[in-house]
Amino acid sequence: MIKLLTYLSKNFLTTWLAVVVGFLVLIGLLDSLANGGDLLSDDGSFFDTFTYIFYRAPVIFDRIFVFTLIVAALLVFVRLIRNHELVALLGFGLSVPKQILLLTPIMLLCSIASVIFVNYAMPPAVQALQAWGVGEYKSKAISPDNPLWMKDGDNIILAQGRPGMNDLKDISIFRLNSEGTPIEEIHAEQATYDGSGGWVLKSNIRTLAIENADGERRAAEPVERYRWETAKTPGNIARLASEPRDLSLRDMSSFSQPGNSGSRPQFAYGFWYWHRLSRPLVAVLLLWVTVPIMQRTGRQDSGDKALLIGLAFGFLFLIIDGMMATYATTGSMSISRAIIIPIVGLVLLGSYMVLRTETLTLKRG
Secondary structure, three states: OHHHHHHHHHHHHHHHHHHHHHHHHHHHHHHHHHOHHHHHOOOOOOHHHHHHHHHHHHHHHHHHHHHHHHHHHHHHHHHHHHOOHHHHHHHOOOOHHHHHHHHHHHHHHHHHHHHHHHHHHHHHHHHHHHHHOOOHHHHOOOOOOOOEEEEEOOEEEEEEEEEEOOEEEEEEEEEEOOOOOEEEEEEEEEEEEOOOOEEEEEOOOEEEEOOOOOOOOOOOEEOOOEEEEOOOOHHHHHHHHOOHHHOOHHHHHHHOOOOOOOOOOHHHHHHHHHHHHOHHHHHHHHHHHHHHHOOOOOOOOOOHHHHHHHHHHHHHHHHHHHHHHHHHHOOOOOHHHHHHHHHHHHHHHHHHHHHHHHHHHHHHO
């Protein structure tokens, strides 16, 4: 049994690595071609294309690694079918549940390794792309059409531009009292991080006292200098401006807690936190569906039809999983339901597929 475990695990690992590299290269090239105009503008060089592909690789991997695990499992069984090894495995008494159990350790290992890689590699890559301002990160950059709202203690901060990592543009600070009532507004055309726990407001600084105004019209007063004391660093701002899915687990957990601010609602961060943590479990449950699909032992069977069925199921799962993500991140569905529904669906479908395959095997026998 140990030899079979080693043999299947080695086949799966080599196949999965080949699939991952192939997908990353293909999608990376297509992505770079789609954004070629931005990459080559402003004195961009041909080598910027490879830099872009390098930065985008962790992001692309995060989106596809579950699907690559499905494809790798399917291809392993295609090889077993074509080499008539699956018949031999069944002849040795290796039933579908036993096949799944043999593949479970390597599936868990690959999925956990993927989650760890995404957790540490994707956030810095996304920040580099934000600073570059290319592709989709250009349209998602902080701007008047896509402003960034932040909560900083009793203050609400609005930034409408980010020309550099250490600079904010068209910034407004709304100071609130302990009851949440606005007492003062501070506006400036630019704010620069001074490296010592604060941002220095520059150019056309104005303050407007609104406490106890009672409808009275007041004029904004110019100020020569103002320093925004805060714990928010350029790195914090970059994380706040990122999509919840592009953050590390630590940042997702932090922004999902009451009292912490982010560019999206707290439940969006909470969903992606549990979504990423649940991927190893989902990967294992996918085996309960894909392995029964690939039980083809006829002499003329090549595994091609079963492979297509398995790929179709993989695409269907991604669509359903994407629907649950959309519902959860827009508040249309609770986090727990959005995470549990696909898992329960895989458990029920996988159990049915395994029982059906074992029943057919017994009838044939």
